[in-house]
Amino acid sequence: MAAEMDDMIVAEGLEKRFAGLAEPAVSALSTVLRAGRITGLVGPDGAGKTTLMRMFAGLLAPTAGSLRVAGFDPVRSARDLHQVVGYMPQKFGLYEDLTVLENLVLYADLRDVTGAARTASFEQLLAFTDLARFTGRPAGKLSGGMKQKLGLACALLGQPKVLLLDEPSVGVDPISRRELWRMVNTLADDGMAVVWSTSYLDEAELCHEVRLMNGGRMAYDGTPAELARxxxxxxxxxxxxxxxxxxxxxxxxxxxxxxxxxxxxxxxxxxxxxxxxxxxxxxxxxxxxxxxxxxxxxxxxxxxxxxxxxxxxxSVLAQVMPSIRLPDGVSADAIIEARGLTRTFGDFTATDHVTFQVARGEIFGLLGPNGAGKSTTFKMMCGLLTPSAGDARVMGIDLKRSASQARQQLGYMAQKFSLYGKLSVAANLRFFSGVYGLRGEVQRAKIDEMVRVFALGPYLDTVPNDLPLGFKQRLALACALMHEPAILFLDEPTSGVDPVTRREFWTHINGLVEKGVTVMVTTHFMDEAEYCDRIALVYRGQMIAAGSPDELKARAASAELPDPTMEDAFIKLVAESDAAREGAL
The missing domain is CATH 3.30.70 (Alpha-Beta Plaits)
Known part of the structure; x- marks a missing residue:
C-alpha cells in the first residue's frame, strides 16, 4: 500500500447548530480519518451525516470545535481546501443536457485544471471509469451507474487528497455498485482518504473503518468487524x-x-x-x-x-386498512398479468416479450441492472406507458384499452416520490385523495387517518422537499393508499433510507399483503428482494430468470460459492446471460 497512515481529517468537539432547531445537528464530535482508508459514515435518517460531510467540504462553518482537513481550516482556507478535496454530494450536480465530456470540461474549469494537466486527467479518468466510449452522450441519458461514475470522475479532477462521497450508490444496481467499489478501493490503495456515507450496512462492512452517528453524536468509531463481534x-x-x-x-x-x-x-x-x-x-x-x-x-x-x-x-397501517375482496370474475391467480409484453422506442427494444402473472396477496419483485428494461416494464404495468405489443392487465382490465379504469385499482409509489414539492404535506394529501375520487367527510376522515398512522401531524404545513427522507417516504406511501387499492406498485421504495426506516416500511407492506393487497416492487437493494415471494430478473429487455429468492440463489450456488447471497445470484445470473448471448453470436 503506497500511502502512510496520515491523519487527513481531524475533528475535535465539533458542533453545528441551525437556527430554529433546539438540538444541534452535530454535537461534541471528535474523530480522526486517515489517508489510504475508506471510512464509512453511517447512521439513521437525520443523524447528521450530510451536515458533517458538508463541514468536511468547507460548505458549512462549524458552530463550535475545531476541524482540519488535509491540514487546512475549512473556513479560513476554503480556496486551498477546495484544491485538495473532491466532494460528490447526495444529489450530484451533473448537467443532464451536457455531454459526458462537457460536464468534465465544466468541472475542470471550476477546479482550474487546464492545459496538459487537463488532457492527461481526462484520459486517465475516462479510462478509470470506462466512460471513454460515451463522451458524446448527454448525462441525462446515462444509466444510474454511469451517472455515478461520471460524478466520481468530476469529483476526482485536480487529484484530491480527500474524497467525500455522500450516498454514492443510491439507485445503483449491484453490478455498478461493485464497479464503483473497485474504483474507490484503487484510490484508497494509492493513498487517498475516502469518506463514504451510506445507509446500506452491507456496504459499510466493506469499509476499513466506520463512524456510526445517531442524533448528531458519534455512537461508534472503529472497524466494522470489531462492532459486529x-x-x-x-x-x-x-x-x-x-x-x-x-x-x-x-x-x-x-x-x-x-x-x-x-x-x-x-x-x-x-x-x-x-x-x-x-x-x-x-x-x-x-x-x-x-x-x-x-x-x-x-x-x-x-x-x-x-x-x-x-x-x-x-403495522398500524394494516390495522386500519380493509381486507381486499375481488370483484366477481377476477382470478385470484392473475391479479397482475403480462403476456408477451413488448415496448420499443424507435429501433430500440426496451422490453422484449416479457410474460408473468402475480397472484392475490403476493409480493413480486422486478430486478435488473440499470437500463435493463425493468422500469419500462413496470411503467407499462402501471398504465403509464402503452405497450407496443403484448398485453398488460390488472384485475382483469386491459391497460391498453382502459388504462384510466385500471389505475383506479392500484396505488403507485414512484422512485423519486411523485409528490408536489411546492404543495404542503396537507395539500398533497388533499390532492391525491381527490384524484382517487374521495370527497367530503370520507376524504377528511381518510386524511386524518393517514396523518395519525404515519405521524405526519407536525409536518402538515411543511413542503415535501423539506421533509426528512423517511417522512417523504411515509407521505408518498400515504398518498398511494388513499383509495385503499387492491394493488400496490413500488418503484425503488426505500432507496437511500436507513435500516430502521426500511424495516418500518416493510412491516407495513407485510401487513397489507396479509390483508390481500398484491404488491409489485422494483429494487436495487438485494436484502429487500428477500421479502419477495417471487422475482423476475430482467436484462437486456428480457426476463432471464424467475423464481423465489431461494430458487435464484440455488441457481447461482457452486463449489466455490455454496451459499450465495441475493447479490451474488444477481451478478452471476446476469454474467451467465452475457456468456450465453456471446456464445450465440
Missing part, C-alpha cells in the same frame, strides 16, 4: 418454516427476547436481546420442523442494537 451469539436464523413466514416474523418480533428481525427468502433472521436467551420456538408457530440456528453476526445487527432495537412487527 460484539453481537456474538445474538444473531440466529429460523429455518424450515412451514406456512406463512411473514406471520412468523410478526410473532417473533412480539417476543421479549427478540429486538429485530427480517425475512431472508424462506427463512427469518432474528437478533436477540442477550446471547443464549432464545425465544420459545413453540410460540412462533413455525411448524414441527422449524429450528433456530446461530449465524454469523452482521454489521447491520450491531447497528440496530446500538439504536435500541428495530421498530417491531406491528
Amino acid at each position: 460484539r453481537m456474538a451469539g445474538r444473531s440466529v436464523q429460523l429455518r424450515a418454516i412451514e406456512g406463512n413466514r411473514r406471520q412468523v416474523l410478526t410473532r417473533a418480533l412480539r417476543d421479549s427476547q427478540v429486538i429485530d428481525g427480517v425475512i431472508q427468502g424462506r427463512n427469518v433472521r432474528l437478533v436477540l436481546r442477550e446471547a443464549g436467551q432464545w425465544p420459545d420456538l413453540a410460540s412462533l408457530m413455525a411448524g414441527a420442523e422449524a429450528q433456530l440456528v446461530e449465524v454469523t453476526p452482521r454489521l447491520e445487527d450491531a447497528f440496530i442494537d446500538l439504536l435500541g432495537g428495530g421498530p417491531g412487527g406491528e
Whole structure:
C-alpha cells in the first residue's frame, strides 16, 4: 500500500447548530480519518451525516470545535481546501443536457485544471471509469451507474487528497455498485482518504473503518468487524418454516427476547436481546420442523442494537386498512398479468416479450441492472406507458384499452416520490385523495387517518422537499393508499433510507399483503428482494430468470460459492446471460 497512515481529517468537539432547531445537528464530535482508508459514515435518517460531510467540504462553518482537513481550516482556507478535496454530494450536480465530456470540461474549469494537466486527467479518468466510449452522450441519458461514475470522475479532477462521497450508490444496481467499489478501493490503495456515507450496512462492512452517528453524536468509531463481534451469539436464523413466514416474523418480533428481525427468502433472521436467551420456538408457530440456528453476526445487527432495537412487527397501517375482496370474475391467480409484453422506442427494444402473472396477496419483485428494461416494464404495468405489443392487465382490465379504469385499482409509489414539492404535506394529501375520487367527510376522515398512522401531524404545513427522507417516504406511501387499492406498485421504495426506516416500511407492506393487497416492487437493494415471494430478473429487455429468492440463489450456488447471497445470484445470473448471448453470436 503506497500511502502512510496520515491523519487527513481531524475533528475535535465539533458542533453545528441551525437556527430554529433546539438540538444541534452535530454535537461534541471528535474523530480522526486517515489517508489510504475508506471510512464509512453511517447512521439513521437525520443523524447528521450530510451536515458533517458538508463541514468536511468547507460548505458549512462549524458552530463550535475545531476541524482540519488535509491540514487546512475549512473556513479560513476554503480556496486551498477546495484544491485538495473532491466532494460528490447526495444529489450530484451533473448537467443532464451536457455531454459526458462537457460536464468534465465544466468541472475542470471550476477546479482550474487546464492545459496538459487537463488532457492527461481526462484520459486517465475516462479510462478509470470506462466512460471513454460515451463522451458524446448527454448525462441525462446515462444509466444510474454511469451517472455515478461520471460524478466520481468530476469529483476526482485536480487529484484530491480527500474524497467525500455522500450516498454514492443510491439507485445503483449491484453490478455498478461493485464497479464503483473497485474504483474507490484503487484510490484508497494509492493513498487517498475516502469518506463514504451510506445507509446500506452491507456496504459499510466493506469499509476499513466506520463512524456510526445517531442524533448528531458519534455512537461508534472503529472497524466494522470489531462492532459486529460484539453481537456474538445474538444473531440466529429460523429455518424450515412451514406456512406463512411473514406471520412468523410478526410473532417473533412480539417476543421479549427478540429486538429485530427480517425475512431472508424462506427463512427469518432474528437478533436477540442477550446471547443464549432464545425465544420459545413453540410460540412462533413455525411448524414441527422449524429450528433456530446461530449465524454469523452482521454489521447491520450491531447497528440496530446500538439504536435500541428495530421498530417491531406491528403495522398500524394494516390495522386500519380493509381486507381486499375481488370483484366477481377476477382470478385470484392473475391479479397482475403480462403476456408477451413488448415496448420499443424507435429501433430500440426496451422490453422484449416479457410474460408473468402475480397472484392475490403476493409480493413480486422486478430486478435488473440499470437500463435493463425493468422500469419500462413496470411503467407499462402501471398504465403509464402503452405497450407496443403484448398485453398488460390488472384485475382483469386491459391497460391498453382502459388504462384510466385500471389505475383506479392500484396505488403507485414512484422512485423519486411523485409528490408536489411546492404543495404542503396537507395539500398533497388533499390532492391525491381527490384524484382517487374521495370527497367530503370520507376524504377528511381518510386524511386524518393517514396523518395519525404515519405521524405526519407536525409536518402538515411543511413542503415535501423539506421533509426528512423517511417522512417523504411515509407521505408518498400515504398518498398511494388513499383509495385503499387492491394493488400496490413500488418503484425503488426505500432507496437511500436507513435500516430502521426500511424495516418500518416493510412491516407495513407485510401487513397489507396479509390483508390481500398484491404488491409489485422494483429494487436495487438485494436484502429487500428477500421479502419477495417471487422475482423476475430482467436484462437486456428480457426476463432471464424467475423464481423465489431461494430458487435464484440455488441457481447461482457452486463449489466455490455454496451459499450465495441475493447479490451474488444477481451478478452471476446476469454474467451467465452475457456468456450465453456471446456464445450465440
